[in-house]
Amino acid sequence: MAYPEPREKMQAMVEPPATPAPSLRRPDAAFVEAAPDVVGVYPNPSYWWQNASFALPFGIAAVCIVVGLVFGVTEALGFGIFCAFVTLIMIPVVLLTWRGTATAIVLTRDGATALHLGKPLHELRWDELRRIERVEYLGNRRYKLVHGDEDRFLVVESEIEGGEDLVETAFTLSGIPRQSEALPESEGTA
Numbered sequence: 001m002a003y004p005e006p007r008e009k010m011q012a013m014v015e016p017p018a019t020p021a022p023s024l025r026r027p028d029a030a031f032v033e034a035a036p037d038v039v040g041v042y043p044n045p046s047y048w049w050q051n052a053s054f055a056l057p058f059g060i061a062a063v064c065i066v067v068g069l070v071f072g073v074t075e076a077l078g079f080g081i082f083c084a085f086v087t088l089i090m091i092p093v094v095l096l097t098w099r100g101t102a103t104a105i106v107l108t109r110d111g112a113t114a115l116h117l118g119k120p121l122h123e124l125r126w127d128e129l130r131r132i133e134r135v136e137y138l139g140n141r142r143y144k145l146v147h148g149d150e151d152r153f154l155v156v157e158s159e160i161e162g163g164e165d166l167v168e169t170a171f172t173l174s175g176i177p178r179q180s181e182a183l184p185e186s187e188g189t190a
Contacts (some may be wrong), residue, residue, distance in 0.1 A: 023161065027118025028104040037109040039173065042166045044105075046159045048098035057086040105160060108170055112145065114154050122154045126174040132167055143167050 013124065024032065030042050040172055049055065061083035068077025102114040102121055112124040125189045128147040135142050144153040156163050 011125045023105055025117060031115055031118045032106055033107060035108060037149060038106060039109060040169050042105045042162050044103050048094055051056050051094045053090045054094045055081045061087055105166060112154060124154055128178040129174040129176055132170060145170060177183050
């Protein structure tokens, strides 16, 4: 059974990136350039209007209104107007939830920071990281970097580019063992 290497040796194995990721938004790129000891940058290329709560009723409204007007189908026009109303109601909800969505996650030698358009949403230090949990729900995979005494967590959404690589780098930088590397309780005591 291989034991994890000391934290300092693992941190030295991670090379810093040459430049920020090309899909990084301008405010996130400015944060990355100012941050010390950046090891990895993982952008979220999605936008608020790509949220299904907005995009789905909007798409249906557009199609139904066009079909209703072009072919004179009153039911399609009525349903399109209803979907347009639902779209308008969902805009503030989607915008409020978007404000809490990470547009990038930056890993440094000391910790991780989730950003929303250049502003930190959540920060953690590697020495506080307790475990990394994989959560799957309806085919959507995300990770939780659980830290602190209150089990706070930074979420790595499935939209984050290179999320699997981010998790591997987090294991390396923090020095916490993966579940496959952890010793069973009976082997750890002598």
